[in-house]
Amino acid sequence: MNANEVLRVENLVVRYVTRLGEVRAVNNVSFSLKRGETLGLVGESGCGKSTLGLSLMRLLPKNGYIANGKIYLEGEDIVNMDEALLRAIRWKKISMIFQGAMNALNPVFPVGDQVAEVLMLHERVTREEAYEIVRELFLQVGLDPSRIKDYPHQLSGGMKQRVVIAMALALNPSVVIADEPTTALDVTIQAQILDLLSKLKRRYGLSMIYITHDLAVIAEIADRVAVMYAGYLVEVGDVFGVFKKPVHPYTKGLIASVPTIKRAKERRLISLPGAPPNLIFPPPGCPFAPRCPFAKDVCKESVPEPTEIDGHLVRCHFADELKDISPLEAWKVIMEG
């Protein structure tokens, strides 16, 4: 394992047991995260991106389980680790900013207490020392340290999100997973939070997995992008490359569907036909084949293996043929139809 790698995921398979059958939420996912890097994990609702985040924390709900694969956190596989050991590494080595976590702060305790609690549970610090660290953390996330005595209802949404970020950073973890940390916030507040995260990244060399459905946020914050569809990573690559020359037809479609402020009306937006597959009874073959304008017989028969094209890892049988086709060109068929 490369010394520069903080996290390495190999062939991860995650399933949920339901009355109707097993949901194949994450399928043979492999990727790695370098120290100081931000990996943007992008996908639409139900694609498995939050499940992937939760499995990295080993915090899957009761009916979910890791069916296969390895998760190496600083060289140590955590897939088979027992709960006692996990408790020692959660928050300390890997922490998470949960989706909607700002609304999960306990309303009857001051916010400072809730951050201090994380410190006192994991480190041998006294109450006074813990509060000293919390004040320092508040400064770093742009909160007035006098706010530690405030209750959640006295803080605005943006401020609560800063508290949650302080909590995730409290034990100086090697990896932070941020699951849609700005989705419920207004754009001006989202800008403040994105600013804060990139500042923290520059200052402390934070390694982060940023989960979102918003491609524009990925373009702003990520160094590398992983595009997820129906539980598979369909394209992984450097952020500039993926936006400039997306290879997978789904990535091309996503990019061509995002509106821009400038010259908005000069570009016709794409809308992908159909809907993502049911993950209990997924189609055989490539999960994107039913919606793909380039699908051939082979796509309906076998799941493509990841291949390297221009430095991207792409799961597509025709990656090589499609790599030079622009997003708009690729989806022209749909516009005419």
Added chain:
Amino acid sequence: MSNGVLLSVRNLRKWFPVRRTFWDVLTRKPKLWVRAVDGISFEIKEKEIFGLAGESGSGKTTTGKLLIRLLDPDEGEIIWRGKVDLATLPHKELRPFRKKLQIIYQDPYGALNPRMSVRELLEEPLKFLEPDLSPEERDERIIKALELVKLTPVEEMIDKYPHQLSGGQRQRVVIARAVIANPEFIVADEPVSMLDVSIRAGILHLLLEMREKLGISFLYITHDLATAAYLTDRIAIMYLGKIVEKGKSESVLEDPMHPYSQALISAIPIPDPEEARRKRRMVLKGEIPSPIMIPKGCRFWPRCPKAFDKCRKEVPKLVEVEPGRFVACHLYSG
């Protein structure tokens, strides 16, 4: 005459009272108001898609509800085609307008009764708004509406229930319901914000088509300025119950003049990593104040990087700085 103006809104105001406890009344605490919409004016032309954009709490949804009288305004006028003032029309006389005015909400999951099939969902507004239709005529209209919103094949879709449809298909049912009685004006309140990005354009294109084919005018309410840039002809930016800037969408969004519009637009992430890294972002301090405690003077001054003395004292008027371009800011009022 109306000169192609469908709706002319003048000085519209809606304040909501803050509930007082018995103790507050006894101790004569002053009555407080949420000034949701605080005197706004704009016009919507025939076949126009007019955008109303702003952050949460800016009053945009309240404005939409006022325009079709789902809420009664406290003050102001809503003149329909230069003739009727919808703002003061008694409920009885509003009846004929109910057919002309429709609304599409954000949540296609909550807007449809889960126990009704697509056919029943579309029958309901027709029975109410056009009671004289025969069952055959109704069926014909339902099929036509489903074809219009591209929920095809119709024979397959018509007997489905909401849970059998995807988010995009549900929103198409919602739109079919809104257009089935041939309205002239639709308030579309964040119609795509709950949908996956890759299918949003389909719904936006559908709204454009409704305008072309049926001549419907729209008020498009959104917090997402990028979809507004794609869809709307003109736009107004709201902040704390007031319009701070309005004009042609291209000019307002590509070259904003009001410091708030500038900050709002610079806060939007750009889906291009190279451009995103070149850009210098204007990060606003603080958050929108409560609409109960509105700052004196210009309501944006506590967050404004360009505020000066006058801004703390005087409320800026919305003035025309270029033909068709209005800004409410002392920087431009000379």
